[in-house]
Amino acid sequence: MPNATIHWLWLLGLSVTICGCTGVIAATAESEARWNTQYGLINTVPDSFIIHFDGDPETTVGQKNAADFFTQLRSLGISYTIGFNYTAVMNAASVKVEEKYADAMTSLSMTQNLWPVHLNSAEPLGNSSVRALPALAPLEHEITGVKKVHDTLKYTGKGVKVGILDSGLDYTHPAFGGCFKTSGCRVQYGYDFVGDSYTGSNAPVPDDDPMDQCNGHGTHVAGTLAGNDGNFRGVAPDATLGIYRVLACNSLTTSAVVLQGMLRAYKDGMQVINLSLGLSGGWGSWAEAEMANLITQKGIVIVGAAGNDGESGLFSLNSPAVAPGVVAVSAMEMPKFYSLYFNLTLEENVPIRRSDHQSYLPKLSILGKQLRPATNANGDDFGCGSVVDLAGTVGLVQRGSCSLTIKALNLIQAGAIGMVVYNNATGEPGILYFEQEISIPAFSITQVDGKYILDEIAKRGVVRVRISDDLFPFNNTKPYNTPGFTSMGPSPEGQPKPELSAPGVNIYSCLPQKMGSYGTATGSSMASPYVAGVAALLIQAGKTASTEQFYSALIHTATPQMTGDSYISAAHQGAGLVNAYGAVTSDVSYPDRFLFGGFWDDGDLYASANEYTFSKALTNTGKAAAAYTASFGYAQSLTSFDSNKQLTATPIVGTIRPKVTIKSSTSVTVKPGSTNLLKVNVNHNGIAENSFFVYSGYVLFKPTSGYTGSALSIPLAGMAYESFKAPVLPPISAGLPCLVRYSEGNCLSGTNTFTFKDGDFPAVVFRLQLPIYRLRIRIAKPSTPNQIHASVPENHYFNLAKNMRSQAVGYYTYRWDGNVYHTPYPDRIVPIVPNKDYVITFWIYVMNTRNPVLYSTPIIRVSS
Ligand SMILES: *[C@@H]1O[C@H](CO)[C@@H](O)[C@H](O)[C@H]1NC(C)=O
Ligand SMILES: *[C@@H]1O[C@H](CO)[C@@H](O)[C@H](O)[C@H]1NC(C)=O
Ligand SMILES: *[C@@H]1O[C@H](CO)[C@@H](O)[C@H](O)[C@H]1NC(C)=O
Ligand SMILES: *[C@@H]1O[C@H](CO)[C@@H](O)[C@H](O)[C@H]1NC(C)=O
Ligand SMILES: *[C@@H]1O[C@H](CO)[C@@H](O)[C@H](O)[C@H]1NC(C)=O
Ligand SMILES: *[C@@H]1O[C@H](CO)[C@@H](O)[C@H](O)[C@H]1NC(C)=O
Numbered sequence: 001m002p003n004a005t006i007h008w009l010w011l012l013g014l015s016v017t018i019c020g021c022t023g024v025i026a027a028t029a030e031s032e033a034r035w036n037t038q039y040g041l042i043n044t045v046p047d048s049f050i051i052h053f054d055g056d057p058e059t060t061v062g063q064k065n066a067a068d069f070f071t072q073l074r075s076l077g078i079s080y081t082i083g084f085n086y087t088a089v090m091n092a093a094s095v096k097v098e099e100k101y102a103d104a105m106t107s108l109s110m111t112q113n114l115w116p117v118h119l120n121s122a123e124p125l126g127n128s129s130v131r132a133l134p135a136l137a138p139l140e141h142e143i144t145g146v147k148k149v150h151d152t153l154k155y156t157g158k159g160v161k162v163g164i165l166d167s168g169l170d171y172t173h174p175a176f177g178g179c180f181k182t183s184g185c186r187v188q189y190g191y192d193f194v195g196d197s198y199t200g201s202n203a204p205v206p207d208d209d210p211m212d213q214c215n216g217h218g219t220h221v222a223g224t225l226a227g228n229d230g231n232f233r234g235v236a237p238d239a240t241l242g243i244y245r246v247l248a249c250n251s252l253t254t255s256a257v258v259l260q261g262m263l264r265a266y267k268d269g270m271q272v273i274n275l276s277l278g279l280s281g282g283w284g285s286w287a288e289a290e291m292a293n294l295i296t297q298k299g300i301v302i303v304g305a306a307g308n309d310g311e312s313g314l315f316s317l318n319s320p321a322v323a324p325g326v327v328a329v330s331a332m333e334m335p336k337f338y339s340l341y342f343n344l345t346l347e348e349n350v351p352i353r354r355s356d357h358q359s360y361l362p363k364l365s366i367l368g369k370q371l372r373p374a375t376n377a378n379g380d381d382f383g384c385g386s387v388v389d390l391a392g393t394v395g396l397v398q399r400g401s402c403s404l405t406i407k408a409l410n411l412i413q414a415g416a417i418g419m420v421v422y423n424n425a426t427g428e429p430g431i432l433y434f435e436q437e438i439s440i441p442a443f444s445i446t447q448v449d450g451k452y453i454l455d456e457i458a459k460r461g462v463v464r465v466r467i468s469d470d471l472f473p474f475n476n477t478k479p480y481n482t483p484g485f486t487s488m489g490p491s492p493e494g495q496p497k498p499e500l501s502a503p504g505v506n507i508y509s510c511l512p513q514k515m516g517s518y519g520t521a522t523g524s525s526m527a528s529p530y531v532a533g534v535a536a537l538l539i540q541a542g543k544t545a546s547t548e549q550f551y552s553a554l555i556h557t558a559t560p561q562m563t564g565d566s567y568i569s570a571a572h573q574g575a576g577l578v579n580a581y582g583a584v585t586s587d588v589s590y591p592d593r594f595l596f597g598g599f600w601d602d603g604d605l606y607a608s609a610n611e612y613t614f615s616k617a618l619t620n621t622g623k624a625a626a627a628y629t630a631s632f633g634y635a636q637s638l639t640s641f642d643s644n645k646q647l648t649a650t651p652i653v654g655t656i657r658p659k660v661t662i663k664s665s666t667s668v669t670v671k672p673g674s675t676n677l678l679k680v681n682v683n684h685n686g687i688a689e690n691s692f693f694v695y696s697g698y699v700l701f702k703p704t705s706g707y708t709g710s711a712l713s714i715p716l717a718g719m720a721y722e723s724f725k726a727p728v729l730p731p732i733s734a735g736l737p738c739l740v741r742y743s744e745g746n747c748l749s750g751t752n753t754f755t756f757k758d759g760d761f762p763a764v765v766f767r768l769q770l771p772i773y774r775l776r777i778r779i780a781k782p783s784t785p786n787q788i789h790a791s792v793p794e795n796h797y798f799n800l801a802k803n804m805r806s807q808a809v810g811y812y813t814y815r816w817d818g819n820v821y822h823t824p825y826p827d828r829i830v831p832i833v834p835n836k837d838y839v840i841t842f843w844i845y846v847m848n849t850r851n852p853v854l855y856s857t858p859i860i861r862v863s864s
Contacts, residue, residue, distance in 0.1 A: 045200055045254055048083070048117035049102065050094050050287040053110050057091040065110040066091060072108050073097070076827050086259055089266060089298070090291045094256035100819070102796040103826035114796065115287040118255040118319075119200045120279045131356075131363055131469060133518040135175070135232040138224075139336045139473055140503040144530070145581030146235050149537055153584060157236025157536035161189070162226060163270030164529075165261045166218030168192060168210040168245035170512035173219065175227035175234075176241070180209070186226070189242030189268045193257050198248035204257060210245035216515050217251065217525065218243070223510030223518075225529035226536075232510070232518065235533025235580070236540075242270050255279070255288045262288070266295050272535045275304040275320055275528075280312075281771055281801025282319020283492045289323035296325030299547065301539075303532040305524035306330045306498040306574075307487030312804040313640030313651050314571055314694050315771055316487040317497055321528075327535070327554065328497050329528040330486040331504020332561070332577050335479035338508045338520060339429075340443075342467035344371070344453060346460075351472045352449050354420070355429040357441035364441055366418055366467040371396055373454065374411055374419075381454075383407035383419075391415030394465060396453065399444070400424040408438040416440060418467070422450020441467075471508070480561040482573045484650065486524050488638075489571040489717070490694060492771035492799070494847060496594035496717035499551075500558040500574040502530035534580045541584045549621060552589030557582030557710045560635070560698050567635035569651075570594075570696035570715040582710030587622025588670055588701075590678070590714050597658065597682050597695065597718020610684040613663060617675035618701075618712075626709050628701035630666045632680070635696040637720070640769075645692075645727035646734060647769045656720050657695035659683040668701065684720065692727070693720045724851035728770045728844055737766035737842070739857040742815050751837065751859040756818040762860045764840055767811035768802040775800060776843040776852075779820055779832060785839050785856035790820035792840075793829045816840055818862065834864035 053069055055062030066085070073080055078101045083094035094117060097105070106114050141147040149155050169187065172178050177186040195205030196214060212218045228237035244261040246253045258275075265273050275292065282289055292302050306328045307318030321328035340356055343349040345368070357364060374387040374395035383397035387410055395416040397407050404421065411419050419442035421432060429444045445453075457463050483505055489497035504527030511519045535554060538544075543553050560567050560576035567573075575593075595614050620626050638651040663679035670676045680699060696717035703709055730736055738747035743759035754762050775797040779790045794814075803811055820832045832838065837859050843852040 044116040044118055047099050048094065048096050048256070049105070050092055050115045050117060050256060050259065051105060051111060052113040052287070052290065053091045054112050055091050057087050057089070062091045066093060069108060069110050073105070076104065078104065078827075083256055084260055086263055088263055089294050090259070092259070092287070094259070100793040100829060101827070103791075103793055103821075106796050107824065107826050113285070113290070115255070118279050118286065118288070120253050120255060120258060120288075131359070131516055133469070133471065133516055135229045135518060136338060136471060136508060137231055137233065138508060139338065140334045140507075141235070143334060144503065144577065145579050146534070148581045149584050150233070150237075153541070155537045155540045155584060157226065157239030157533065157540055160236065160239045160272065160536040160539045161242060161268070161270045162236065162239045162532060162536050163189070163242040163244060163265035163268065163273040164218065164222055164225065165244045165246050165258065165265065165273065165275050166221055167215035167247040167251065168212035168218045169222045169241070169243045170212050170219045171243070173510055173513055173517065175223055175229040175232055175510050187241045187243055189270070190244060191264055192245040193260055194246060194248045194253060196249045198252060199250070200252050200254045210243040212245070213512055213514055214249035215247060215251060216511050217247065218245070219512050220509045220519070220521050221525055221529040224507060224526060225533045227510045234509070235530055236536035239533070239536045242268050255286070258288050259291050262291050262295060266298070266300060270300065271539055272301045272303065272532050275302060275326070279319045280307055280309045280487070280804045281316065282322050283771060283799035284319075284323045284495070285799055286319045289320035289326070292320040293323040293325045301327070301535045301550070303327045303329060303528050303535060305528040308485045308523050309487045309804050310483070310485045310572070311649055312802070313647060314488045314638060315490065315492055315640070315802060316804065317489055317491060318487060322491045322497060324495060327499045327531060327551070328489075328574070329524060329531045330498045330501040330573055331483055331522070331524045331527040332501040332573065333476055333478050333481045333483060333505045334503045335476055336473045337476055337506035338471040339474050339506070340469065341472040341474070342465050344456065345464045345466055346456065349466070351474070352445055352453070353429055353474055354445050355431045355443045357443045358434070358438060360437060361441050363469045364467045366394060366465065368464050368466060369394055369417065371420065371453065371457070371463050371465045373457065374414065374416070383410050386410060387414050389414055392417060394418040394420060396420045396422065396450070398422055398424055398450065403435070404432050404442070405435045405438070408434060408440065408442055412438075412440055418442065420445060422453070423447040480577065481563070482561070482568050486572065488569070488651070490719070492773075492847070494719060494723065496570065496596055496696070496715065498574040499555050499593060500531065500578055501576060502527035502578045531578055534578055534583060537580060538583055543584070545621070548591045549589040549619070551593055552591070553583045553586050555593050556590055556712045556714055557586050558713065559711070560633070560713050560715070563636065567633055567698060569636045569638050569694070570698070570717045571638060571694050575713060575715045579710060586710045586712070588618055588620050588626045588709065588712060590618050590712070591616050595680060595699065595714060595716035597716055612682060614680045614682075615677055617677045618668070618670050619675045620670040620672050622709075623672050624707070624709075625672060626670045627704045627707045628668045628712070629704055630662055630668050630678070631700050631702070632660050632662055633698045633700055634660070635698065637693040637695040639692045639694070641692050641727055644733070645731050647730070654693055656687060656691045656693040658687060658718075658720065660697060660716065662699065680716070682716070682718070687720045689721050689725060691720050694718070695720055723847040724853070726770055726846060728768060728772060728846050728853055729855065730767055730769055734767070736811060737764055737855050739763070739840070739860070740765055749858050751861055753861040753863045755863050761815050761817060762840065762857070763813050763815040764842065764857060765811055765813050766842070766855070768800060770846060771802045772800050772844055773847050774798050774845040774849070776845075777814060778841045778843060779838050780841045780856065782837050782839050782859050785841050786854055788823070789838070790822055790832065791826070792816060793819050793821060793826065832862055834862045837861050
């Protein structure tokens, strides 16, 4: 029989919600080929595992455990191939072995943990611009205090070693010194673990040279962190760099490769490591998160992007940012950003944002030419038929109605020297794509700007433009907003996350010279190197005496931002926008990153009472007394579930939250060398346990007059409900979970016979609305569906990610191939007794090993 396995299905072209009306899932139309597109758990490499053995890899005990593990596999007759041995920090190896043996491997005594090898990716930046753009000074440094740290305190990261795991770096770029590893170079360490064409499934082609020519992501983020060409200066422009290339041209990599990269950065003595892998929906206990966490316990700072899965709601952080020791960073919008533009020359120049034009055309220089609407005989401005004479002018058309290529050809026919397309809906200006090469430059602008220009033309008759390939600093309409794409905490384990925010929207930074040298990108990837740079400044400033003080300086000096009259959720913005000057100069610290409001869990955490009090002290290691007024500010409470307990695209804002009171004095003076107790009471009384809200807020310390230190804010977050009551499965009306015939896909009911041959296997299609701690799959008798009759061999599903919207919308499919084992013998796999009736029962553990949510299929008749 073929291997049973869990399949991740890509629901291409199907709608987000599966129609609950007929009980037939949308997968009916799926072809057999589609069912088989991707094997394994979400984005995993088939039959590949990382196994963590007990003990320290640098001791003989640890080494013996690893060796004994493989001896045991051989004695069980299980064949395997070792990929990599990880010989420091985490006692582990990556191993290729059939998936059906995973439970057997998990049950061996020296196994501490086992994970499938995950596929990680980041977006390649692609050819967003291939024309050289100028080196401009970053606009955000003034706001984050980085400029002040550079100018007045003269900290620039000098002497601090920063490791970057990403797509490599174009170190020949003038912002990186133009050399690699030779004396005096910025980049003193580095390695390429993958080569250009690595996909996660083929063999990596490692070499010594981490050059980035084809991707751009690594060069962009390295620019933000540490670029320096005199004018463009990153956050830590004098830091020493280690470049670990773990992403190939297409941005693919695996957790097995990333572990190697982290280990190498650690062995090279990096003090700050920025991680480029972003695996959505990760747990703090996934392999790369665990390795990252172990490295942070050795005093190395690891900073990672929160992720770009905010559209999937709460609990959508990336691994390894989700690991408790790693600093997870969200993207935040800034008041200003650079964009390509053109001027409308009215009484004064009015800059209009635009996209880039076609990469095969030269730089733009259209100065003082008329801009005319390309209207046709009907008077519409779509440019779809023959249009008015545009000789020597730039044509303005509206998007829609016909293809961009038709519009462009019509404008060329009318003599236009350029084409401006204004959007027919809201949205940013995007690069225009044509089916053939178009000889006149063409670019897009927003709908609002298009309408504005049409008004001006209506008023004035003639309007002229000046178009060049320069950039202009535009005002942002949503300064200090946490954009919807940024992933949200808490971690699947319930811990408050992310730690803080940094500039991450329309960020101007370096690109490989082949891709234009400089350019703009957006994402939490752009935010995390900013904080990694600030961490380097803190290290240079000597803020390293205690781990707690270091993280407190970095996190608690951040500035929480508001939306309306409450703070943005701490599950989205963390402690707020990074404040480099505050961090470097602050002497007062609080030991915990967050006040963790907890969650109700069947008598566990914060168990016995609905009320509890935090009492820990602020410490002043400086020379001056620090005086503050303390207060508590509530942030939005958020839930990702509607009243039907179905996941929503945008979290719902509510007011369900505990009562939070500061019990200690709100007038706080912390003298040098002394500590001051902070007491905060959280009272959950009266909160409905089915509310599913994540609440948060900030204990705010505002300096009182005379004290010049930074304001501090300690974020508090928690869950207002019992974890196991959360709707991990969608409502029944959504039609899932359901039993299907693997080769067909209709939801089945009643009794169904399966031959377990030629694709005739039972399968369960299910969608997870929350990450889950464990899925156990059991076979039961129909009369006692909740009693275990036998277990299936692929019973090792720990720490599953929830289904994310970014993954083209989908669900998991588990296919049973008819094999079972009887606990506790996972290595004795046998076919189930035929010609009898069974059900498959899912035991879904949401956060821990208690109170599983159960689901049983309709009856499966096994036919021999
Ligand atoms: C990895 O370690 C195992 C023992 O733990 C050893 O048998 C094997 O040869 C090593 N493989 C590699 C590739 O180093
Ligand atoms: C970028 O452009 C080059 C040259 O036109 C092309 O070879 C390459 O495939 C493009 N890369 C991407 C990611 O679009
Ligand atoms: C556009 O106008 C601004 C503001 O007057 C000016 O600084 C800039 O040079 C102009 N650009 C062009 C291409 O004329
Ligand atoms: C805008 O134009 C696009 C492309 O032609 C089209 O698909 C879309 O429906 C149009 N939207 C509106 C609101 O007209
Ligand atoms: C941008 O905002 C500043 C104030 O913050 C204002 O002075 C300036 O005129 C604005 N610029 C534009 C182009 O709207
Ligand atoms: C930093 O890590 C984030 C993800 O954790 C990544 O997206 C970004 O590219 C990295 N930056 C650098 C400079 O490596």
